[in-house]
Amino acid sequence: MLSLPDWAFYPLATAAAAGMIALAVSFGESDHRAPEEILAEGLVYDGPGLAALQTGNGLTAEFLTENGEAFVRISAARGPFDGIQSAGAFFTLTPEEREALQGHRVRIRFNLRQADVQPAEATRLAFLIPGLGQDSWQRMPVGEDFAPIELDIEPPSCVWTVGFIGLWPDWTTDRNTIDLESVELMALEPVTC
DSSP states (O other), X not given: OOOOOHHHHHHHHHHHHHHHHHHHHHTSOOOOOOHHHHHHHOEEEEGGGGGGOEXXXXXXXXXXXXXXXXXXXEEESSOTTSSXXXXXXXXXXXXXXXXXXXXXXXXXXXXXXXXXXXXXSEEEEEEEBTTBOGXXXXXXXXXXXXXXXXXXXXXXXXXXXXXXXXXXEOOSSSOOEEEEEEEEEEEEEEOOO
């Protein structure tokens, strides 16, 4: 049986391990986008991207498909000022996304409908960044079919240490559930800082 001497085995084993790690890493996907790409393309959460949705206390999210289309069913058992305040059901902007978008007016388009179970008649929407907090929720009616609802936001600050795209279905009755198909955030013109 052939056996390598120790002085040859360890360098060869180290090189083989490093090669396997490099090969495995090369097959991974990279979500890194340059600031210019973020400004030009915006942010889109749809299909598998909806998995980035997080929920605060008192809200639930269920990921569903209907006729091949993915969506999230969001229910609220409490409101944004009941108990611990949060961003509701929300998407968190990464530090790179915040840095690229800060200093611009933004437009957020939510594609929403009433759920077929406990359908909410309205939802509250917000873009939570420094200077736009819990008092910035905007109540919007929601229909039976998916339809876009847009918010145009002029940020009061040009430095965003946090950034959340939030929504909160009506919670005052048992009609407290909406379906979310997609969210898009687009950068508009720069603002004066």
